[in-house]
Amino acid sequence: MADAPPAAESITGPDEFARRLDEHDYLADDGAATACFLAARMARPLFLEGDAGVGKTELAKALAAALGAPLIRLQCYEGIDAAQALYDWDYPRQLLHLRAAQAAGAGTDAERLESGLYDRRFLLARPLLRALEAGAAGPCVLLVDEIDRADDEFEAFLLEFLSDFAISIPELGTVRTDTPPVTVLTSNRTREVHDALKRRCLYHWMPNPGFDREVAIIRRRLPDAADRLVHQVAAAGQRLRDPADDGLDLVKPPGVAETIDWTAALIALGARQLDPDSAARSLGALIKHREDHDAVRARLRTLLDGHDRAPAG
Template sequence: MPHSTASPASDFASPAALSEALNRHAYLADEGLATACFLSLRMSRPLFLEGEAGVGKTELAKTLAAVLDVPLIRLQCYEGLDAAQALYDWDFPRQLLHLRAAEAAGVTDVQRLESELYDRRFLVARPLLRALETSTPERPSVLLVDEIDRADDEFEAFLLEVLSDFTISIPELGTVRAERPPVVIVTSNRTREVHDALKRRCLYHWLEHPAFDREVAIIRRRLPEASERLVRQVAGAAARLRGLDLLKTPGIAESLDWTEALVALGARDLDPDTAAVTLGAVLKYREDTERVAKGLDVLLDGS
């Protein structure tokens, strides 16, 4: 069955319209990201998002699924992930129960039993297969392949093959082809270089940490209960933290966590004492916390 040529980007007249739709779901995309996302939808090409952890790559996929009102299917990558874990598996316990029930019922037709064991009802669909099966001509699913840089080279090559034709071959059942390719977002924190072959298959966008004013706007959008002064202080301190040689640079996700923690404590502004007891919301390594704690006055200077 040929893929549908319709595009979910037809819901949006321009990148600006898509940006506004994302904004209504509390995701503030800059012009570059909105354009890359719009073109990915219009051209039916995977979008490869690269950048440091916490800059909003995963959140974009979640928000895009909400904007399009379609399922979000997430494949979390990790070292040792293989094709079977990403595609499908057979439900062996259910197959065994079926065999025992057949034996109890006196079924002796071996060929019939074998065909029944490999029926679709005993197949457990993993993320890639679910993404293909849930994408319809009317609405595609959103497939998030998260942190592809954590997977092995072999899995990366396999993923490239799947993204090339959006078909999966199941020897016992035949070929599964998406009625319409899912919207694909691939993310990488760049812990290793991803091969050019996969990047060439995708549109590419690098996500920077947001500029000060944009970070303030994002925090205010997500946490309207936080005071303007507190938000500006957190955004300024986060920007200065990113200028330090830390083991883990805080992203916008950590800025949001820090602000939320401060709001939970009833803070209206960020002072050294309050900052000291809440650093665990923004810094994730003991060495970073100890280093920053020694210079909180400098960190908050100008906030």
């Protein structure tokens, strides 16, 4: 097992990790703080799974800030392959180099000219190679975001990379790192990620926050928001995530990221409390599917009346 990054060694436990995350405006519950602490201390990748908008990516950003380490992000998408994650050759620069060498009369030595084309200066480092090279200066945090969007072949390749933390470049040799990155993988669970990759990682399910924690998160992100507005928005968010409470079965219930956006939109409209008119005008910040939008608008007054859990005044 690789040694823990130096910054992680100075953190004594999950409680201190939670305080470090709090200093960087991330209110972690005990489960998230413990998962981050163990991943950093044990030098194991951390697999964060949960609904979109619960704060997985933001946790990785806060983790990097708490460790005082640079964040390198690999955004996954359908069709991503190893070359797009590892490295590529800068063909336009290689061609310019070739023409310049020929103009200077160096074109007669073909072997020397060819070897000069495959120099490190012509290599475009993608996120995984950048994470390895950053290890020479100290730890970094590698965020592999939305791994569930990639296909099985890329997932298998990533498993191999996480096992060795090394990259073989045929023209240059093998690149290894003195300090493996603290690695965070996120998944919105649009498909099941294979067990082999999960076994390589520590696992943490990121739930939607409870009411009190959602209030605290919105307050932290938007300190100028009125208390009544924050409580009303958080209460509405809680109800929309619970079909048993309001009878709505939404395609995509809003996460805390959306309730933060909704609060910001309401503030921009000058609202200090949530009413049907301001809610309807700003609903596009909260609901992102047409079917959901129509369903919520139709029951907006019922959703808001008598369920704001807000303090008086």
